[in-house]
Amino acid sequence: MTIKVGIVGARGLSNIQGFQAIPDVEVAALCDMHEGLLQEQAARFGIPRTYRIYEDMLESELDAVVISTPMQLHFQQTVQALEAGLHVMSEVTAGVTMDELWWLKEAVERSGKVYMMAENYCYIPANQLIGNMVRQGLFGDIYYGEGEYIHDIKHLASGYNRRVPGDQAAASKTSWRHYWQLGKRGTFYPTHSLGPVMQWFQGDRIQSVSSFGTGWHTAPQFRQEDTSVTMCQLESGKLIRLRVDCLSNRPHNAAYYTLQGTLGCYEAPRGLGDEAKIYLKADGDHSDTAAWRPLREFERYLPERYRNATEEQRSAGHYGGDFFIVQDFIDAIRHGTRPPIDVYDACEWTAVALLSELSIANGGRPVEMPDFRKTSSGSYREQIIKL
Template identity: 70%
Template sequence: MTIKVGIVGARGLSTLQGFKMIPDTEVVALCDLDGDYVQEAAAKHDIPNTYRIFEDMLDSDIDAVVVSTPMQLHVPQSIQAMQAGKHVMSEVTAGVTMDELWWLKETVETTGRVYMMAENYCYIPENQLILNMVKQGLFGEVYFGEGEYLHDIRELAFRFNRAGGSGNSHPTWRNYWQLGKRGAFYPTHSLGPVMQWFQGDRIRSVSSFGTGWHTDPRFRQEDTSITICQLESGKLIKIRVDCISKRPHNMAYYTLQGTKGCYEAPRGMGDTHKISLETGDDAHGAEKWRPLSDYAEYMPDRYRNATDEMKSAGHWGGDYFIVEDFVAAIKGERMPAIDVYDACEWTAVALLSELSVMNGGRTLEMPDFRNAKSYAEQIMRF
């Protein structure tokens, strides 16, 4: 049986090559309000059916939908798709309000459809290598991690890339739902991989702080936002989001600290992934850096055996393996790798962060999306 996939959002085709490489899977439909663009993209990628109306695509015989539209459409379209009997892979973030996250969780539970958030930074090879090393106990007990997303996106906030003056009269959705928000509006790239390293833990509370407005006062988003997530275990994760400052991009910086060693991703200027682990014959071995490549034998087998075609799918092969996991979940071979509960919790960091930074860094409790069974349990405590 061939799994037929439709993609909504013709400018978000990062999963397309992965679907093309997986047997018994075919992208048969593409939907976008821009009629000319959707026709052009479908012709370029040999997609047979195009739609401008999302409901029309849902009425077709597709089995699954990839939601790659702007953030504010993710939950409405995911819910529509699941209610129409389709499985869903949604781009990040999962939603833009707390109510949406509860609707999303409830829809997954009532429809029984597969829902998976497409947080492809979890699938970056180095992040998978660290995850496997955590599982092997090489870091001992992990207790602190960091993630940073440094990416100047100001030019994407307007339809035409003009700086200043009347040229800024055509704001895009990013002007409102990203740079129009305070706090860690886009946390999942930074948070997702680190949360997976803290095996089975959950976020208990969120506190967020901003630097103020210095670089570009057109935007409500502050130059830098720092968010502290305290886990149920008491351990800490620190997130930095900076999409305003004038600096080189660094969208995948991570650190991890455990009782037996630590890891740091590159900072730039020739830096490399590095690791320091305690050794049996050197009590101070954890104070010496080694390149992460020295531990390549801990890379998961499917990454070590990946073909050049798989690696070319994007994000160093991550865009292939995330699709592979989604298809496997549809077939019932495994649970979704990033399920609706992960999606809601990681996304809720953005929403709680906004409230926290607007209240002087006040700590807010994270609702328990996995275990909350009633409306009364859908609460946030200050």
């Protein structure tokens, strides 16, 4: 049986080659309000049906929808798809308010459909390799991790349609990012930094969030501070530090991670010739003589499907990551299994942004993370946020 997929958001097609590389999967429809871009992308990728109105696409013959629109639309469009009887893969974040996260959890549980958040940084090969080493115990008991998303996006605060060279009127329009990203305080976009690290801390959950900002220096016209740092205390007592910086004048580094365990550690590259590196403690090893080893020496720990990926799969993006995230979504639909990044992960990881904003507005006070897995639908008292 062919699974027919529709995509809403013609600018967000990072996963389309993944869908097109899987047998018996068809990207059958594309929806976007911008007619020119809609037709251009449909022709480029051979998508047979196009829609300007999302509800019209939902009424066509589809099995699943990919939500690739601006983040403030993700929740509403996800619920509409679920209520139309369709499976959903949503780009990050899952929602923009705590209420939306509770509504999302309830809608997914009620629907019985597959919901997966498309956090593709979890599927970057290096992060998959580290996860495999964690599962095999090579780092011992892991207790500290870091994730950083450093990406100057000041230029994206204006211009909401397809850019046309010399079209100053379009370029001057205020974009959604001005409000929903650079208009927020705290770690507003945490999932790229947090998702891979949380998957390394298998079975743990975030218990509290504390956030701090540097103030307004580089671009004081935005409510977002230059750098926001968030400390996530896990239920186990372990710690994750996040940094989000989308304003500072510095090179792009959106995928920096560290991991520390009792038997070793990992650090992603910082730039200028640096490379990913690992240290594993050997018997009799002394800290004065301990030495890093390049991550490439440990490629045998890549999951088998990454090691055996075809050229077509690798070409999907992120060295095959954009293929395997789609494969996991499709497999969950076909086999009725839980997707690797389910609605509870999506809600918890997204809630870090929302609780971060509350913490930073209260001088860095810790804010308790609700347990989305345990809280039953309708238990409104359990949804109270506690400072």
